[in-house]
Amino acid sequence: MTDRPHRRSPRDLVGGRPDATYTLRFDGRELTAQAGQSIAAVLWGAGILAWRTTRQGGAPRGAFCGIGSCHDCLVTVNGRPNQRACLVPARPGDAVTTQEGTGRADLAV
Amino acid sequence: MPKRHPLDVVIVGAGVVGAACAYYAARAGLRAAVVDRGPVAGGTTGAGEGNLLVSDKEAGPELDLALLSAGLWRDLAADLPEEIEYEPKGGLVIAPDETALKALRAFAEGQRAVGVEAVEAGPAELRELEPHLAPGRAGGFLYPQDAQVQPAQAAARLLAASGAELHLGEEVTAVLTAGGAVRGVRTTRRELAAPAVVNAAGTWGGRIAELAGTALPVLPRRGFVLVTEPLPRVVRHKVYAADYIADVASGSAALQSSAVVEGTPAGPVLIGATRERVGFDRSLSTEALRRLAGQAAALFPVLADARVLRAYHGFRPYLPDHLPAIGPDPRVPGLLHACGHEGAGIGLAPATGVLVAAALTGAEPPLPLHPFRPDRFPDPAAQPKETGR
Amino acid sequence: MPTSPSDLPGPGAQDAADHPEEGLADLAVVGAGPAGLAAAVTAAGFGLRVTLIDAGERPGGQFYRHPAPQLGAERPEALHHGWAAFAARERALRAHTASGRVTYLPGHHVWTVVPQDAAQDAPQDAAPAGDAAGRAPAAWVLHAVAGPEEHAVAVRARAVLLATGSYERQLPFPGWTLPGVVGAGGAQAMLKGGLVLPGRRVVVAGSGPLLLAVAGSLASAGARVPAVVEAAAYTGYAPALPALLRNPAKLAEGAVYGGALLRHGVRLLTRHAVTEAHGTDRVEAVTVARLDADWRPLPGTARRIPCDAVAVGHGLVPQLELATGLGCATRRAADGTAALDLDALQRTSVPGIWSAGETGGIAGAQPALVEGEIAAHAVAGRPVPAALVRRRARLRAFADAMGRAHRPGEGWTGWLRDDTDVCRCEEVPAGRIREAVADLGAGDARTAKLLTRAGMGWCQGRMCGPAVAALAGEEQAPDRRPLSCPVPMRLLAGLPPADG
Numbered sequence: 001m002t003d004r005p006h007r008r009s010p011r012d013l014v015g016g017r018p019d020a021t022y023t024l025r026f027d028g029r030e031l032t033a034q035a036g037q038s039i040a041a042v043l044w045g046a047g048i049l050a051w052r053t054t055r056q057g058g059a060p061r062g063a064f065c066g067i068g069s070c071h072d073c074l075v076t077v078n079g080r081p082n083q084r085a086c087l088v089p090a091r092p093g094d095a096v097t098t099q100e101g102t103g104r105a106d107l108a109v
Numbered sequence: 110m111p112k113r114h115p116l117d118v119v120i121v122g123a124g125v126v127g128a129a130c131a132y133y134a135a136r137a138g139l140r141a142a143v144v145d146r147g148p149v150a151g152g153t154t155g156a157g158e159g160n161l162l163v164s165d166k167e168a169g170p171e172l173d174l175a176l177l178s179a180g181l182w183r184d185l186a187a188d189l190p191e192e193i194e195y196e197p198k199g200g201l202v203i204a205p206d207e208t209a210l211k212a213l214r215a216f217a218e219g220q221r222a223v224g225v226e227a228v229e230a231g232p233a234e235l236r237e238l239e240p241h242l243a244p245g246r247a248g249g250f251l252y253p254q255d256a257q258v259q260p261a262q263a264a265a266r267l268l269a270a271s272g273a274e275l276h277l278g279e280e281v282t283a284v285l286t287a288g289g290a291v292r293g294v295r296t297t298r299r300e301l302a303a304p305a306v307v308n309a310a311g312t313w314g315g316r317i318a319e320l321a322g323t324a325l326p327v328l329p330r331r332g333f334v335l336v337t338e339p340l341p342r343v344v345r346h347k348v349y350a351a352d353y354i355a356d357v358a359s360g361s362a363a364l365q366s367s368a369v370v371e372g373t374p375a376g377p378v379l380i381g382a383t384r385e386r387v388g389f390d391r392s393l394s395t396e397a398l399r400r401l402a403g404q405a406a407a408l409f410p411v412l413a414d415a416r417v418l419r420a421y422h423g424f425r426p427y428l429p430d431h432l433p434a435i436g437p438d439p440r441v442p443g444l445l446h447a448c449g450h451e452g453a454g455i456g457l458a459p460a461t462g463v464l465v466a467a468a469l470t471g472a473e474p475p476l477p478l479h480p481f482r483p484d485r486f487p488d489p490a491a492q493p494k495e496t497g498r
Numbered sequence: 499m500p501t502s503p504s505d506l507p508g509p510g511a512q513d514a515a516d517h518p519e520e521g522l523a524d525l526a527v528v529g530a531g532p533a534g535l536a537a538a539v540t541a542a543g544f545g546l547r548v549t550l551i552d553a554g555e556r557p558g559g560q561f562y563r564h565p566a567p568q569l570g571a572e573r574p575e576a577l578h579h580g581w582a583a584f585a586a587r588e589r590a591l592r593a594h595t596a597s598g599r600v601t602y603l604p605g606h607h608v609w610t611v612v613p614q615d616a617a618q619d620a621p622q623d624a625a626p627a628g629d630a631a632g633r634a635p636a637a638w639v640l641h642a643v644a645g646p647e648e649h650a651v652a653v654r655a656r657a658v659l660l661a662t663g664s665y666e667r668q669l670p671f672p673g674w675t676l677p678g679v680v681g682a683g684g685a686q687a688m689l690k691g692g693l694v695l696p697g698r699r700v701v702v703a704g705s706g707p708l709l710l711a712v713a714g715s716l717a718s719a720g721a722r723v724p725a726v727v728e729a730a731a732y733t734g735y736a737p738a739l740p741a742l743l744r745n746p747a748k749l750a751e752g753a754v755y756g757g758a759l760l761r762h763g764v765r766l767l768t769r770h771a772v773t774e775a776h777g778t779d780r781v782e783a784v785t786v787a788r789l790d791a792d793w794r795p796l797p798g799t800a801r802r803i804p805c806d807a808v809a810v811g812h813g814l815v816p817q818l819e820l821a822t823g824l825g826c827a828t829r830r831a832a833d834g835t836a837a838l839d840l841d842a843l844q845r846t847s848v849p850g851i852w853s854a855g856e857t858g859g860i861a862g863a864q865p866a867l868v869e870g871e872i873a874a875h876a877v878a879g880r881p882v883p884a885a886l887v888r889r890r891a892r893l894r895a896f897a898d899a900m901g902r903a904h905r906p907g908e909g910w911t912g913w914l915r916d917d918t919d920v921c922r923c924e925e926v927p928a929g930r931i932r933e934a935v936a937d938l939g940a941g942d943a944r945t946a947k948l949l950t951r952a953g954m955g956w957c958q959g960r961m962c963g964p965a966v967a968a969l970a971g972e973e974q975a976p977d978r979r980p981l982s983c984p985v986p987m988r989l990l991a992g993l994p995p996a997d998g
Contacts, residue, residue, distance in 0.1 A: 008718070008719060008720035009719065009720045010689055010693035010694060010695065010719040010720065011693055012719075012720065013573070013576045013577065013718055013719050013720075014565065014571035014572060014573050014574055014576050014577065014693065015571065015572035015573045015576075016569075016570040016571050016572035016573075017570050018568060018569050018570050019567075019568040019569075019570055020568070034568075034569055034693070035566075035568035035569065036565060036566030036567065036568035036569035036570075037566075037569065037692045037693075037694075038691065038692055040688065040692070041688060041691070041692025041693070041694045042692075044688060044692070044694040044695070044696060045692075045694045049677035049678050049696065049697075049780055049807075050677040050779070050780070054925055055339060055376065055925070056925045057925055059675060059925075060677050060779055060780075061675065061677065061922075062677050063680060063684060063688065063696075064679075064680055064681055064684055064922070064961070065665065065666060065680075065681045065683070065684045065687075065960075065961070066680065066681060066683065066684025066685065066686070066687035066688045066691075067560055067665065067683065067684065067687050068553065069665045069666075069957060069960045069961075070681075070922065070956075070957045070960065070961050071923065071955075071956030071957050072922055072923075072957075072961075074956070082338065082416070086684075086687075086688070088646065089555075089566070101341075102338070102339050102340055102341055102376060104340055104341060105341055107241070107340060107341055107343050107411060108341035108342055108343070109239075109240045109241060109342060109343060109345060123939065147942075148939055148940055148941045148942050148944070148945040149938060149939035149940065149945060149949075150945060150948055150949075151942075151944075151945060155944070155945070155948045261945070261948035261949050262949060265934075265938040265939055265940075265949055266938075268938075268939060269937060269938060269939075275939055277939055277941055278941055335987075335990075336954075337987070338956065338984065339955070339956075375924070375951055375954075377954075391825075392612070392823075392824075392825070393610055393612060393823055393980045395610065395612055395641065395993055395996075396993075396995070396996040398990045398993070399990055399991060399992075399993040399995065399996075401990075402987045402988075402990035402991040403990075403991035405987065405991075406987050406988060406991050412987050413986070413987050413988040413991065414986060414987070414988065415986070415987050416984035416985060416986055416987070417981060417984065417985050417986070417987055417990060418955075418956060418958060418981070418984050419954070419958060419979070419980070419981060420980045420981055421980065422980075
C-alpha cells in the first residue's frame with residue numbers, strides 16, 4: 001500500500017474551522033494554535049513530542065496518557081511549572097518552556 | 110521438610126525492630142528465623158518517615174536508648190548498602206515565641222546533661238540554617254545527632270545482612286510452650302522450634318503476648334503523613350515546632366499534631382505526623398490533613414503552592430507509659446519482647462536489637478533493661494478502663 | 499506573610515469557607531462520562547436535585563471526548579460511535595442546568611469523599627464509612643480542586659454516585675518512555691479533543707477492542723497505521739460466542755472497525771506484541787514478536803517495523819480510589835482488574851454510595867449509559883424497568899467475554915529488560931523491582947513500591963501499577979489513593995476546621 005497523494009487530516013474528518021488561530025511561544029519558537037486546543041495539542045500539531053526532561057535521567061518526555069492521569073506531559077506555562085499540557089488550554093501569547101526536572105530549581109537551598 | 114540446623118531464636122515481626130533484633134542476634138552468633146504474616150516492613154515501619162531523633166526526648170530511659178541508637182545507626186550506615194539513605198541531617202526545633210524558647214532552653218539543658226548536642230540558634234541563624242523558614246520566629250535549637258533513614262530499605266537491608274531464615278506471609282498461630290517455657294512457634298505453614306521467641310510484632314504485639322499466655326497492653330495510635338510533589342532541596346533539616354515535644358508525651362486520645370517537615374533525597378517533602386487514638390480506623394481524616402498542611406505552610410510558606418501527591422497513615426504501637434517493652438518476660442520463660450516503640454521505632458531499633466541480643470546470649474547489656482521490663486503494667490484484669498482524658 | 503494556618507493565602511480557602519455548600523444536593527454524581535451523564539439527567543428528570551462534578555471541561559468523559567466548541571468541528575460525530583446517545587443526554591443536561599435542577603461543575607476534580615460527620619475530630623472506629631448498623635450518614639462531603647487556579651470547592655449531598663471511569667492499562671516494554679510512544683487511549687483522546695496526531699505512521703499495539711477503534715480513528719484522520727499488534731488471539735472469543743451473538747450491535751460495531759481497517763490497509767497481527775521501541779530522541783521503529791499463549795515472546799520471531807509513533811494500551815483499569823477510600827468492596831473482574839462489587843441496583847457495599855459504568859468492571863459506553871439510568875432509578879426510589887436490567891445483563895456478559903479474551907498472559911514480563919524503566923515518574927527500572935522481590939522480601943506490590951519508589955511519583959502508580967504487581971507475582975490490588983489527584987498544600991490548609 002502506498003501513500004495517496006492527498007492525505008486526510010483530522011480537520012478533513014470533522015470539517016469546519018476554528019473560531020480563531022493565534023500564536024504562542026515554545027522555548028522562544030512561535031507556534032500556531034487553534035482556539036480550543038490544549039497546549040499538548042498545539043505542540044503535537046507542530047510535530048513536537050517532548051517538552052520535559054526527567055529528574056534523574058534527563059530523558060525527554062511529552063504527552064503519554066492524554067487524559068491527565070500520567071503527568072508525563074508536565075510543562076512550565078508562563079513561568080508556572082508542573083502544568084499538565086494535555087489539560088491546560090492554550091491561550092494567546094502563552095510562553096511555554098521545556099521543564100527540566102522538578103521545574104522548581106529556583107527554590108533549591 | 111529438610112533438616113535444618115536448630116534455631117536459637119524465632120523473631121516475630123519483619124519490621125525494622127525485628128530486623129534489627131535479627132541483625133544483632135546474628136552478630137552475636139545466634140541462628141535466627143524471622144516470621145511475619147505480611148511482607149518486610151509491612152506494618153508501621155512501612156508507614157514511617159524514618160526519624161532518628163534524640164531532639165524530641167527528655168532526659169530519661171528513652172533518650173538513653175535513642176543516644177545508643179544514634180551511634181549504632183552511624184555504624185550501620187557504614188555497613189549497610191547506601192539504599193538505606195542514612196542522612197545525618199540534624200534536627201531543628203523552632204520556638205515560635207519567647208515563652209516557647211525559654212521552655213525549649215530548659216528542655217535542651219536537661220538533654221545536654223546526658224550527652225545530647227543542642228546548639229541554640231537565634232532568628233538570624235535560623236534563616237541561615239533554613240532559608241525558606243518563615244520569619245518572625247523567636248529562635249530554636251539545632252540537634253546535630255538527629256538523622257534520617259528510608260525505613261523500609263533499612264528493615265530490608267538489616268534482614269538481608271542478618272542472614273536470618275525468613276518466613277514471610279506466614280502468620281504465627283501459636284506460641285508453643287512446654288512446662289511453661291517457650292519452645293517455638295507454629296505458623297500457618299510450619300512449626301519452628303527454638304528456645305526463645307522475640308515478640309517484635311509492633312502494633313500487633315499484644316496479640317503475640319496473648320498467644321504466649323501473657324499480656325502486653327500495646328495500643329495503636331494513628332498518624333498521617335503528607336508527601337509533596339518532588340522538589341529540589343528546600344528543607345535541609347528535620348524541622349518542627351516546639352510543641353511537638355508535648356504531643357509525644359501526651360496521653361490524650363484526641364488528634365494532636367505538630368508537623369515535622371523534611372526533605373528527602375528522592376525529592377518529595379514529608380510532613381508528619383498527627384497522633385490520635387482511633388483504633389485501627391483506616392478512613393481519611395481531612396482534619397489531620399488540614400492541620401499538617403497548615404503547620405507546614407506556616408513554617409515554610411514556600412510549601413503553600415506545592416502539591417500534595419499522597420497522604421498515608423500508619424498505626425504506631427504505644428504502651429501506656431510511652432516506653433517500649435524490651436527484654437525477657439519473667440512471666441513466660443523464653444519469651445522476649447521488643448515492641449511498643451510508638452513513633453520512634455525506626456530510631457530505637459538498633460539499640461533494641463543490641464539489648465535483645467545481649468539478653469539472648471546472657472551478655473552484659475549496654476543499658477539497664479529495668480525501665481523497659483514487659484511486666485511493669487498492672488494485670489489487665491485489674492487495670493482500670495482507659496479514660497482517654 | 500502568613501504566620502498561622504488561619505491566615506494562609508488562597509482563594510480556595512475563601513471559597514470553601516464562605517460557601518461551604520451549594521445547598522444539600524439529593525445526589526452528587528462524580529464524572530460526566532456516559533454513566534454519570536446518563537445518571538444525572540435521569541435523576542434530574544425524576545425531580546432530584548443533582549450536582550454533577552466532572553474533571554473534564556465538557557461532558558462526555560473519555561468515550562465522548564470531543565473538540566472544544568471554539569475548534570469549530572462541524573462533524574464531531576465522525577470521531578465517535580453512538581454519538582446520538584450522547585447528544586440527546588447532553589441536550590438534556592443543558593435543559594436541566596438551565597432549569598436549575600442540575601448544578602454542573604466542569605473542571606472540578608474530586609479528591610476525596612467523606613461522610614459529613616467524619617469532618618469532626620471525634621474518635622471513631624468504623625472502618626468503612628457508614629456505621630456498623632449499615633446506615634448511610636445523613637450527608638457526604640465531596641472535596642474538589644477546581645479550575646486552573648486550583649481553588650477549593652466542597653459539595654454536600656445525601657447520596658453519591660461514583661462514575662469515575664477508568665484509565666488505560668499499560669504494560670511497559672523497552673523504549674516505551676521514548677517520545678512518540680503514547681497511550682492508545684491517549685492518542686484517541688488527543689485526536690478527539692485536539693484534532694491532532696502523534697505522527698504520520700503509527701503502530702497501534704497492546705490488547706483489547708479499543709485498539710481497533712483507535713486504529714480506525716487514526717487512519718480516518720490521515721495517519722498510516724502499518725499494523726495493529728494484538729497480544730491476544732481473537733480465537734479467545736470462541737468460548738464466548740453465545741454472548742457475542744446476543745449482541746448484534748456490538749458485532750456490527752466490530753465489523754465497522756474491521757471494514758475501516760481494511761479500507762485503510764491496516765494489518766491486524768494477533769498473538770503479537772511490540773517488545774521494544776527504538777530511537778534516541780523519539781521513536782523510529784518497533785520490534786514486533788510473536789507470543790505464545792501466555793504472552794511470552796517467542797525467540798526468533800522478532801521483526802522491525804519503521805514508524806514515527808506508537809499508540810499502546812492493554813485494556814482499561816477501573817478508577818476506584820474515591821470508592822476504596824470510602825471502604826467500598828471490590829471484586830476481581832474477568833479482565834484481571836479490580837472492580838467495585840455492586841448489587842442489582844448499582845449500590846456499593848457502603849450505604850449511600852452508588853456506582854455505574856467502568857468502576858463496576860470495564861465494559862464500555864453502552865452498559866455505562868444503562869447502568870447510569872438504573873442507578874438514577876434506584877436513587878430516586880423508582881422501580882427499575884426490566885428492559886434496562888436485561889440490557890445490562892446482555893452487555894455485561896459480552897464485556898466479560900471480551901475481558902477474559904484480552905486478559906494479559908503471565909509471560910509478558912519476559913519482554914522487560916532489567917534496565918527498562920517500569921515507573922515512568924520515578925524512573926525505576928525492572929531490575930530494581932526484581933531485586934526487591936528476589937532479595938529483599940517484597941512479596942507484594944506495596945512492598946516493592948516502598949523499597950523502590952515505583953508508583954510514588956506524580957501519577958501515583960496509575961501507569962506502573964499493573965507492571966509492578968506482575969513483577970511482584972500478584973494481581974493488581976484495587977486502587978488506593980487517599981488523595982485522588984494532587985492537591986495544593988494551601989488548599990488543604992484552608993479546609994474548614996472540624997470544630998467550626
